[in-house]
Amino acid sequence: MNFFEKWVSKSFKESFERDSEQQQIEPEIPLHTSLQDNIRDIKKTLGNSTDIVIREVRIGKSGDQLIGIVYTDGLADKSAITDFIMETLMLNIKGTRLDKKIQSSTNILQLLKDYALTIGDIKDVSDFKTLYNSVLSGETLILIDGHAEGLLASTRSWQDRGVTEPSAESVVRGPRESFSETMRTNTSLIRRKIKDPNLWLETRQIGRVTQTDVAIMFIKGIASDKIVDEVRARLDRIDIDGILESGYIEELIQDDTFTPFPTVFNTERPDVVAAELLEGKVAILIDGTPFVLVVPALLISFIHSPEDYYQRADISSLVRILRYIGAFISLLGPSLYVALTTFHPQMLPTAMLISIASQREGVPFPAFLEAMLMELAFEILREAGLRMPRTIGTALSVVGTLVIGQAAVEAGLVSAVMVIVVSLTAISGFVFPSYSMSSTIRMLRFPMIGLAATFGLFGIIVGLIALILHLCSLRTFGVPYMSPFAPLILTDQKDTILRFPRWALLSRPRLINEKNMIRVENELTQKLKRGE
Amino acid sequence: MRRVMVISCLFIVIVPLISGCWSKRELNELAIVVAIGIDKVGEEYEVTVQVVDPSEVSASKSSGGRTPVVMYHAKGESMFEAIRKMTTVTPRKLYFAHIRMMILGEELAVQGIGQTLDFFTRDQELRADFYVAVADQSSAKEVLSILTPLEKIPANKMFNSLKSSSEFWAPTVPTRFDELLKDLESKGRNTVLTTIRIEGDPKQGTGKENAEKINNSVHLRYSDIAVFKNEKMVGLLNEEESKGYNYIRNKVKSTAGIIACPKGGIITTEVKDSKTKVKGKMAKGKPRIDVTIRSDTSIAEVDCDINLQKTETIAELDKIASEKLKGIIEKSLDTIQHKYKVDIFGFGEAIHRADPKAWYKLEKEWEEIFPELEVKLKVDVKTKGLGTVMNSLPKKQKE
Amino acid sequence: METIKISVRQFTILVILFSVGSSMLIIPGIIAKEAKQDAWIAAILGVGVALLLVKLYNVVGSIEPNMTLIEIIEKVLGKWVGKIVTIAFLFFTLVTSGEFLYFVGNFMSTEIMPETPILAFNILFAIVVIIGVRYGLETFARSAEIIFPWFIVLFVLFIILISPNVEIQNIQPVLEIKTKPMLHSVLLFISVFSLSPIVLLMIFPIAVNDAQQAQKAFFKGTFIAGIILVIIITLTIVVLGTEATAHLMYPSYALAKRIEIGNFLQRIEVIMASMWIITIFFKLIIYFYASVVGFAQLVNIKDYRPLTLPLGMIIVVLSIIVHPNIVESIQYNNGSWIPFGATFGLLLPLVLLIVAKVRKRT
Amino acid sequence: MWMSVLIVVVVVVMFTAEAIPLLKKGNIKEFRVFSVLLLFGTSLSIALSLKVAIPSPIDWIEFIYKPLTDWLQTTLK
Structure with missing residues (x-):
């Protein structure tokens, strides 16, 4: 990594030398007393941006009190501003007792706050930094001439996609709602599922420029304090210009190891987050993305689907086993084919060997190259299918799978078995409920094919040993990635390869939380409690 | 930790580079050998291999123009030399892991097979799970050159x-190669091998047309058992003697037996299950063998007048069948003990197991003792x- | 030294995999040669003796529960004598690591992939071992925990699949063996099976979280490994017969070749070979870990990780030069290895124990 | 010959990846031990690649233990 660091620092130096024109707003700068000065400063700082609406009105009996209203068009709720701020200030208070008071009092701000503004959330503001933050996130600023303070009325309202069905993690049985881009919607979705006062939420802004809201959500008393502190510390460590998606945060807070495996879990389903919170994990919500991060993420959480818990225990156990088999095929399918056909034909039954050999008759590529080419073709198809306009997606899949596959076999460029192997592998790759894990496995497939092509099954076994070593070395927020397999925790095996019936899922996973272990209260738990 | 990754990545790149792909063989570069025949011609071995042409055998695309198998042969002073010499004629490298049959020429069997087989145990590619048979009245090469109908690959047919x-x-x-080796190594037992014979004119069997006729003129048939003394073939057992041998060796799974009815005519029985116990014993300083056979049969075909619904009849039949079986076994014992004088039953091993100390004394002169060995037979059918059906139909019609 | 601790269960698993290690493949052949059909009896006796040796190691380990073997040597024997003994011990572990690497390459190239040079296998295997050692004891102990169930599954499968081929006559007559060959075969068994665990004193009891339980785990692990070996030895003889077992280079691999259930479950011996590769991986990694940590303690440096690459390079070279051919390796295993292994596996702990006792008294 | 060049390349990579950081951190002792061992390993590997006959350590062991081994063989035979 030495070389990498050097390269980064070199390019960094170059850009550092250029002078930055970006203005830095110091948090300490207080507001001016004069409204004109304030407005001038705001205009200057925001560069006269056209979506910033600045309105000066006069209120009071004689109309001598100058008031400035500032908001961002599109982010603030215009009707709310008209109904509850403008109308109240300019029309409703005329001639009332308040009107008189305003004239006599020096503390107009307090008066307005207490009597006039019929809006839920009002804050004081006295420095420019908060001012900009709030105005740019949709709040309405009310400045009063002669006061070095202003009011911020919460009028945030912008276009929201609404709660829709999850697109990446669909289930047959289970809730059909997914997170949207607005953080507040997302927190409400979770809060609706867990109505416990212990569900705590901490928000902070991350990103020097974007000032993105990032919230940590956990259930106090279930989540381990150690992990929560660790999450806080890691979030506070971030110093970056912008956060646009949860992927930014994921990369910045994950454990500092070089690994293809995701050590932070992401989901777009509120029910998954709720379930994880109940297991004692910590959720990180980021404004502007429908993906919520969950830490610590163990390997098994990427293989388990939320549906496992909605279906009958026996069925979901079988489905889980199926998923593990799928994972295995997805990782090793082509490499096993390459190893068996090029190094160990003695392992194939005679009839099968002859059949495969006859198909390979005339294929110009060695099996390794054939596998690599087919895998590559599949990856390209997959990527193209994702990127292309949805309307011609079907056309692509027809061309890709049917025409190319069929024609390649007919032309004798690839063998039919290879096509079967690659398709089987590709389909198996989709058994992972989590997209990030299936990408990892897909990526690891290639070195495995390489090992299989040089060392046969020996290469595959050695590769697997190395993979297991690597997995065992990983930690996610202090928790071993492979737990509860290694270190083996017998009580937690009830929800790993198999899912036990609900009455047996008595305790929360260890290592993640030390306290409040019992989930289900039934005769068994009580017996255990009494120490029988 | 990152350094490890860099270094291991480097290795992973370098290792294949320096290594290339040594053991790699593409399937379409292999000539899959399904049967191998060994003959002795003068001082040299003649090795014949039967190689599959996969595209002719496969289900999907059979061009139909060529025979499903091809035969190659070469001569050499050793097996390995002959096989390597064969590369001068074969288009691809021969691949031996899928051999199903090994045919030994009669000539070779008579001269001794022990030395010949070393190559097959030493080479890692070969597996010891194929059957070995001796060509009867022909060379192994001729046997392998017969094309068979129904089963496209003659080796599979065999x-x-x-x-x-x-x-x-x-x-x-059916002697697997590894069993053959074990027998050859064993001191207390000699080996036997099935023989295979070409029925019909061998020259007519080589063409594709042999497999194209309904009543094809040339067949491969398993006939008798070849008896080996140490590693040399000494003679053949006929069909009935072979059966007797199999009974003693506890190798009968199912067979057909014909017994005479008390009142004339015959009944065919199907042996369903047969268990043989061979026990060695030293009785008064002399070795003795007790052979106990228990055989369960059922009636398969009745061709005589008999009332099967009576228990006495069944008892009588059992007795007749036991006597018959005893006769068969006694005959084959007699042939082997007195004609060939070779212990192919493992009686020596039985004595060894029963009384190791006595065996050490007998071991050296076992060849002399064996023909005189007392064998007590107990047969229970x-x-x-x-x-x-209970009674057979024709009988009812007569009434 | 790192404060990393492994659990008692992980230690047990490491002991099992370590002890089964190379033994699984080579022991049946070498003791069948001497003990014939009674090899399994010799193996059982050998396991008994092995348990006695484990007792000895436990006692040595408890001289200083918070020290590795190297530190104990230095403390008990004094600085200078200690250093010399340590160097000899490291020589022992390094050469043996090289030898195990040689086994891997040799096995692969004689049985499975003959055209591939042995060096290629060795380099690849060494890389994984180096990665494992660099990840540290905790990581490879955890991997052992994950891999172990697979090993057991494969092993049980192996027994079930091979059982139709059993011919019980092959081990009769029982107890035909004379005393001398019996002694010899027991000695051979012990030399391969139970002299090596001295190396485990590099992680035991210091790195195990419960020293008291770990002693029991040591016994338990050795016992289970012993049972596994006795089963394999018995199976090879019962299935292959004594002569074939003694003649074959790797009898237990030939055993796997016999597996044939119907027309589909056959020819799966390479999968069985993976069982062996897994165990020898753990044997090698513990030997190598002991060498590397020992070396670090010898020259008094804190982090052993920088030593892994050069020492790894050295064991790869050693693996090529240790034995010019397989005959020499067999000869060495049946000959000099016995006293060589006994020097460190038996003499060293005894000396340590006596000196420690004498010192305590004075 | 190519083998030797390859070994040197690998060794150089090892050295930069492992030894330089040690030196930078000021672990002189580690650096020295590492370098000596690496040098030893490199020379062995290059000797091996050039097919120089390297004495096997097993030969020394066999030499040292020969009397014992012989004694064992004779008494147990």
């Missing part, structure tokens, strides 16, 4: 019919089933 005949018709002995 393999399967040997397997099924041993399961349903007792006189063949039990009829268990009658099939789907």
Whole structure:
């Protein structure tokens, strides 16, 4: 990594030398007393941006009190501003007792706050930094001439996609709602599922420029304090210009190891987050993305689907086993084919060997190259299918799978078995409920094919040993990635390869939380409690 | 930790580079050998291999123009030399892991097979799970050159019919290569091998047309058992003697037996299950062998006048069958003990197991002792089933 | 030294995999040669003796529960004598690591992939071992925990699949063996099976979280490994017969070749070979870990990780030069290895124990 | 010959990846031990690649233990 660091620092130096024109707003700068000065400063700082609406009105009996209203068009709720701020200030208070008071009092701000503004959330503001933050996130600023303070009325309202069905993690049985881009919607979705006062939420802004809201959500008393502190510390460590998606945060807070495996879990389903919170994990919500991060993420959480818990225990156990088999095929399918056909034909039954050999008759590529080419073709198809306009997606899949596959076999460029192997592998790759894990496995497939092509099954076994070593070395927020397999925790095996019936899922996973272990209260738990 | 990754990545790149792909062989670069024949011609070995042409055998695209198997042969002073010499004629490298049959020429069997087989144990590619048979009255090369109908690959035909005949018709002995080796190494037992014979004119069997006729003129048939003394073939057992041999060796799974009815005519019985126990014993300083055979049969075909619904009849039949079986076994014992004088039953091993100390004394002169060995036979045949009818139909019509 | 601790269960698993290690493949052949059909009896006796040796190691380990073997040597024997003994011990572990690497390459190239040079296998295997050692004891102990169930599954499968081929006559007559060959075969068994665990004193009891339980785990692990070996030895003889077992280079691999259930479950011996590769991986990794950590303690440096690459390079070279051919390797295993292994596996702990006792008294 | 060049390349990579950081951190002792061992390993590997006959350590062991081994063989035979 030495070389990498050097390269980064070199390019960094170059850009550092250029002078930055970006203005830095110091948090300490207080507001001016004069409204004109304030407005001038705001205009200057925001560069006269056209979506910033600045309105000066006069209120009071004689109309001598100058008031400035500032908001961002599109982010603030215009009707709310008209109904509850403008109308109240300019029309409703005329001639009332308040009107008189305003004239006599020096503390107009307090008066307005207490009597006039019929809006839920009002804050004081006295420095420019908060001012900009709030105005740019949709709040309405009310400045009063002669006061070095202003009011911020919460009028945030912008276009929201609404709660829709999850697109990446669909289930047959289970809730059909997914997170949207607005953080507040997302927190409400979770809060609706867990109505416990212990569900705590901490928000902070991350990103020097974007000032993105990032919230940590956990259930106090279930989540381990150690992990929560660790999450806080890691979030506070971030110093970056912008956060646009949860992927930014994921990369910045994950454990500092070089690994293809995701050590932070992401989901777009509120029910998954709720379930994880109940297991004692910590959720990180980021404004502007429908993906919520969950830490610590163990390997098994990427293989388990939320549906496992909605279906009958026996069925979901079988489905889980199926998923593990799928994972295995997805990782090793082509490499096993390459190893068996090029190094160990003695392992194939005679009839099968002859059949495969006859198909390979005339294929110009060695099996390794054939596998690599087919895998590559599949990856390209997959990527193209994702990127292309949805309307011609079907056309692509027809061309890709049917025409190319069929024609390649007919032309004798690839063998039919290879096509079967690659398709089987590709389909198996989709058994992972989590997209990030299936990408990892897909990526690891290639070195495995390489090992299989040089060392046969020996290469595959050695590769697997190395993979297991690597997995065992990983930690996610202090928790071993492979737990509860290694270190083996017998009580937690009830929800790993198999899912036990609900009455047996008595305790929360260890290592993640030390306290409040019992989930289900039934005769068994009580017996255990009494120490029988 | 990152350094490890860099270094291991480097290795992973370098290792394949320096290594290339040594053991790699593409399937379409292999000539899959399914049968191998060994003959002795003068001082040299002549090795014949039967190689599959996959595209002719496969289900999907059979061009139909060529024979499904190709035969190559070469001569050499050693097996390995002959096989390597064959590369001068074969288009691809021969691949031996899928051999189903090994045919030994009669000439070779008579001269001794021990030295010949070393190559097959030493080479890692070969597996010891193929059957070995001796060509009767012909060379191995001729046997391998016969094309068979129904089963496109002659080696498969030989393999399967040997397997099924041993399961349903007792006189063949399917000897796997590893069993053969074990027998050759064993001090207390000599080996036997099934023989295979070409029926019909061998020259006519080589063409594709042999497989194209309904009543094809040339067949491969398993016939008798070849008896080996140490590693040399000394003679043949006929069908009935072979059956007797299999009974003693506890290798009968199922077979057919014909017994005479008390009142004339015959009854055919199907042996369903047969268990043989061979026990060695030292009686008064002399070795003795007790052979106990328990055989369960059922009636398969009745061709005489008999009332099967009486228990006495069944008892009588059992007795007749036991006597018959005893006769068969005694005959084959007699042939082996007195004609060939070779212990192919493992009686020596039985003595060894029963009384190791005595065996050490007997071991050296076992060859002399064996023909004089006292063998006590106890045969017990039990009829268990009658099939789907009680008495046979013709009998009813007569009444 | 790192404060990393492994659990008692992980230690047990490491002991099992370590002890089964190379033994699984080579023991049946070498003791069948001497003990014939009674090899299994010799193996059982050998396991008994092995348990006695484990007792000895436990006692040595408890001289200083918070020290590795190297530190104990230095403390008990004094600085200078200690250093010399340590160097000899490291020589022992390094050469043996090289030898195990040689086994891997040799096995692969004689049985499975003959055209591939042995060096290629060795380099690849060494890389994984180096990665494992660099990840540290905790990581490879955890991997052992994950891999172990697979090993057991494969092993049980192996027994079930091979059982139709059993011919019980092959081990009769029982107890035909005379005393001398019996002694010899027991000695051979012990030399391969139970002299090596001295190396485990590099992680035991210091790195195990419960020293008291770990002693029991040591016994338990050795016992289970012993049972596994006795089963394998018995199976090879019962299935292959004594002569073939003694003649074959790797009898238990030949055993796997016999597996044939119907027309589909056959020819799966390479999968069985993976069982062996897994165990020898753990044997090698513990030997190598002991060498590397020992070396670090010898020259008094804190982090052993920088030593892994050069020492790894050295064991790869050693693996090529240790034995010019397989005959020499067999000869060495049946000959000099016995006293060589006994020097460190038996003499060293005894000396340590006596000196420690004498010192305590004075 | 190519083998030797390859070994040197690998060794150089090892050295930069492992030894330089040690030196930078000021672990002189580690650096020295590492370098000596690496040098030893490199020379062995290059000797091996050039097919120089390297004495096997097993030969020394066999030499040292020969009397014992012989004694064992004779008494147990």
